[in-house]
Amino acid sequence: MNRTCRGPFGALWNEVNTVQDEVSRLFNRVAPFVAAPAAGPHLNVREDDHAIHVEADLPGVDPAKIDVTVTEGNHLAIRGERQLPDIAGATWVRQERASGEFLREISLPALVNADAVEARYENGVLTLTLPKHEAVKPRKIEVKFAS
C-alpha cells in the first residue's frame, strides 16, 4: 500500500506503509532534510482533586538542562534543548528526529502551589506533579437546616 504524506519538515514523502516490510532507505543515499523548528513536545495534562499531572515525551534531553517554571500560579513553561548526533566524518542517511530548542507554555486548569512542584525524568519522559493551591481544592460544604 502506498501512502503519500507530508513529513515533519514539509517535504513530500512516499512510503511503502507496512510494518513487516519497511524498505528503509538505510543504504540508499537520501539527501538530509533541513530541520524545521519543531512545534515542541506534546503534553498530556490530567487533573484530579489534589494535583495537576503533566507528562511530556522528551527523549534524549539532558534533565539538568530542562527548565520548568510556574508563574502567576497557573502558567507552566517547559524549555529545553536537544542536539542531533554529531559525529565527525558521518553522512546522514535518514533524519526524522526533531532537534534544537523547544518551549511549551500552557495555562493550567487550576492554581497550583509552585513551591511544591515535583519533576521526574525517567526513560525520556518528564512527569510533573503540581499540587493544587489549597484555596482551589474541592471542599465539602455542610448545609445547615433551618428547623
Added chain:
Amino acid sequence: MACCAVVQKAEKKDRAAMVRPRVDILETGHEFLLVADLPGVSPNDLDLQFDKGELTMRGSRAGSRAVAFERTFTVSDMVAADRIAAELKNGVLTVKLPKIEAVKPKKIAVNA
C-alpha cells in the same frame, strides 16, 4: 485567555496505540549508526532482533499512555551482523551496525 473551556475526561484504553518511532541514521567509514526515539521505554520493555537481514525494534510503554513502538529496517550485507551493539538510555535507542572489513575505506600505499 480562556483556557481549558473544554476538558477531556481521561478514558480507559483497551489497546495500546501502535507507533512507528522516529529514527535518524548516519554512516561513517566503519559503521552505521541508528538512533530511535522510544520515550518511556525501559531496557526490559525493549525487544531488538536481527533476523535474515532485517533489524526489528519493538518497545512497549505501560500506564495511562500505553504505546507499542515497532519498526523494521532492511540491513544490507555490508553490516557485520554478529557485531551489532545497542544501548537504550533516556528513551533513546542507539544501535551501532559495524561494517564488514571488506567495505571499510582503506588507505592504499603508492609506490614511488
